[in-house]
Amino acid sequence: MSTAGKHENAASAPRILFYAVGANPAPWLADLQAALPDASLRVWEEGDDAPADYAIVWKPPAAMLAGRTDLKAVFNMGAGVDAILQLGDALPSSVPIVRLDDAGMGVQMAEYVTHAVLRYFRRFDQFEAQQRNGQWRFLKAFEKDKFAVGILGLGVLGSRIASGLAPFGFPLHGWSRTVKQLDGVTCHSGAAGLDAFLAASQVVVCILPLTDETVGILNRETLGKLPRGSYLINVARGAHLVEADLLALVQSGQIAAATLDVFQQEPLPPEHGFWQEPRITITPHIAAVTLRGDSVRQIAAKIKRLQQGLTVEGVVDRARGY
Numbered sequence: 001m002s003t004a005g006k007h008e009n010a011a012s013a014p015r016i017l018f019y020a021v022g023a024n025p026a027p028w029l030a031d032l033q034a035a036l037p038d039a040s041l042r043v044w045e046e047g048d049d050a051p052a053d054y055a056i057v058w059k060p061p062a063a064m065l066a067g068r069t070d071l072k073a074v075f076n077m078g079a080g081v082d083a084i085l086q087l088g089d090a091l092p093s094s095v096p097i098v099r100l101d102d103a104g105m106g107v108q109m110a111e112y113v114t115h116a117v118l119r120y121f122r123r124f125d126q127f128e129a130q131q132r133n134g135q136w137r138f139l140k141a142f143e144k145d146k147f148a149v150g151i152l153g154l155g156v157l158g159s160r161i162a163s164g165l166a167p168f169g170f171p172l173h174g175w176s177r178t179v180k181q182l183d184g185v186t187c188h189s190g191a192a193g194l195d196a197f198l199a200a201s202q203v204v205v206c207i208l209p210l211t212d213e214t215v216g217i218l219n220r221e222t223l224g225k226l227p228r229g230s231y232l233i234n235v236a237r238g239a240h241l242v243e244a245d246l247l248a249l250v251q252s253g254q255i256a257a258a259t260l261d262v263f264q265q266e267p268l269p270p271e272h273g274f275w276q277e278p279r280i281t282i283t284p285h286i287a288a289v290t291l292r293g294d295s296v297r298q299i300a301a302k303i304k305r306l307q308q309g310l311t312v313e314g315v316v317d318r319a320r321g322y
């Protein structure tokens with residue numbers, strides 16, 4: 001088929017490959033078909049190298065995308081693109097990778113983090129422990145102006161977390177790789193700004209993308225720079241945290257408690273030390289799930305734009321890693 005012929009065909013009836021680890025494809029295909037009635041959709045299976053215009057994926061195998069220069073875009077069905085970028089050279093360099101922009105995840109992240117911050121601030125974690133021991137004991141409230149929340153990562157989700165916390169009046173700090181400005185947030189940036197950010201934060205919330213620069217960023221040294229008795233909330237990736245360091249810091253009292261949604265290995269293995277540490281709250285990577293309705297609407301709208309030769313938001317910068 002000539003290139004022109006291929007393009008005409010793509011413009012009238014996009015051919016879409018779908019592959020998502022852990023998801024039932026049927027309702028996704030049905031919703032995508034309803035949003036894009038002309039599209040021809042199929043679930044990718046090993047050996048399928050028939051032409052396609054778009055791929056919608058979550059944790060795809062390298063074989064699905066290797067050599068696929070016919071694609072006009074690959075849509076990642078999540079906010080984090082680390083799993084797809086780790087395919088490296090198997091990804092066709094000419095094909096844009098498009099992540100989900102919020103798509104209902106921002107509000108879920110804000111709910112999760114606000115809940116965790118308020119739980120620590122109002123000392124519910126300690127009241128829960130007291131209840132287990134049948135103890136009725138008044139605990140003095142923390143002082144809000146000394147309970148600053150620091151958000152590591154000020155992208156779409158980090159900003160949404162900040163706006164979720166803002167009405168409660170906590171001092172807010174934020175850290176990002178490059179300089180950013182956010183209303184009501186004291187912003188720090190770059191390697192030079194990290195220490196001041198850490199020193200100011202009584203609670204650290206990690207919502208960074210996972211890149212070569214951020215892997216292991218939460219470790220004995222950085223967490224040791226937080227005020228003594230601070231809290232950690234990790235809703236980004238398990239690989240941001242050196243888990244053995246956190247355990248030691250919780251046991252020494254440097255970190256009072258942590259709420260973790262993501263782990264180096266998921267599911268968290270039964271023998272992992274976190275399970276036995278009551279000051280560590282574990283959730284099974286549910287802080288923000290991909291919502292089918294919002295995601296389909298967003299991806300379909302972007303496919304329609306690309307079909308018309310227009311640009312779309314959310315294209316991943318591969319060199320930067322997000």
Ligand code: OXD
Pocket residue numbers: 077078079080081288289290
């Ligand atoms: C995501 C996730 O990246 O669910 O969207 O972890």
